[in-house]
Amino acid sequence: MSILEKIMIAPPYTAASLKAELNEKGWRLTPQREKILHIFQNLPKGNHLSAEDLHNTLQQEGEAISLSTIYRTLKLMARMGILRELELAEGHKHYELNQPYPYHHHHLICVRCSKTIEFKSDPVLKIGAKTAQKEGYHLLDCQLTIHAVCPTCQRSLLPI
Numbered sequence: 812m813s814i815l816e817k818i819m820i821a822p823p824y825t826a827a828s829l830k831a832e833l834n835e836k837g838w839r840l841t842p843q844r845e846k847i848l849h850i851f852q853n854l855p856k857g858n859h860l861s862a863e864d865l866h867n868t869l870q871q872e873g874e875a876i877s878l879s880t881i882y883r884t885l886k887l888m889a890r891m892g893i894l895r896e897l898e899l900a901e902g903h904k905h906y907e908l909n910q911p912y913p914y915h916h917h918h919l920i921c922v923r924c925s926k927t928i929e930f931k932s933d934p935v936l937k938i939g940a941k942t943a944q945k946e947g948y949h950l951l952d953c954q955l956t957i958h959a960v961c962p963t964c965q966r967s968l969l970p971i
């Protein structure tokens with residue numbers, strides 16, 4: 812079986828499989844980190860959180876985690892390939908759970924109102940996987956962000 816076939820059949824994360832993968836990587840899943848993962852796992856489709864959003868959500872749930880700890884944890888999770896770090900239109904970073912290949916989706920973003928549409932493109936995923944494989948890289952994520960102006964903003968009277 813080729814590497815490509817092997818990574819293509821990886822199932823999407825469940826709470827248990829994600830935990831197992833973290834343990835495999837030697838990452839201790841503290842209650843705080845588990846809570847953060849839980850929030851991302853239950854994020855409605857199409858939602859993305861900034862560090863500040865996550866901080867507010869945790870505060871509402873009675874968790875006192877400092878913003879600097881959240882920044883550090885998000886960076887670490889992104890580096891491990893558990894979260895995706897997204898550069899959305901507002902200019903600061905947003906995060907969402909990073910599913911294994913081939914479950915990556917892409918984003919179409921309105922640069923004026925930040926309305927975001929998620930979509931999937933198999934050709935983009937295949938190019939990403941093939942390129943990584945050809946160079947001997949281990950694929951973590953394959954992002955494509957399209958910056959555009961949505962129909963509502965096009966209709967508004969304000970000049971683009």
Ligand SMILES: [Zn+2]
Binds near residue numbers: 859907916917918
């Ligand atoms: Zn997304």
Ligand SMILES: [Zn+2]
Binds near residue numbers: 921922924925961963
């Ligand atoms: Zn718009």
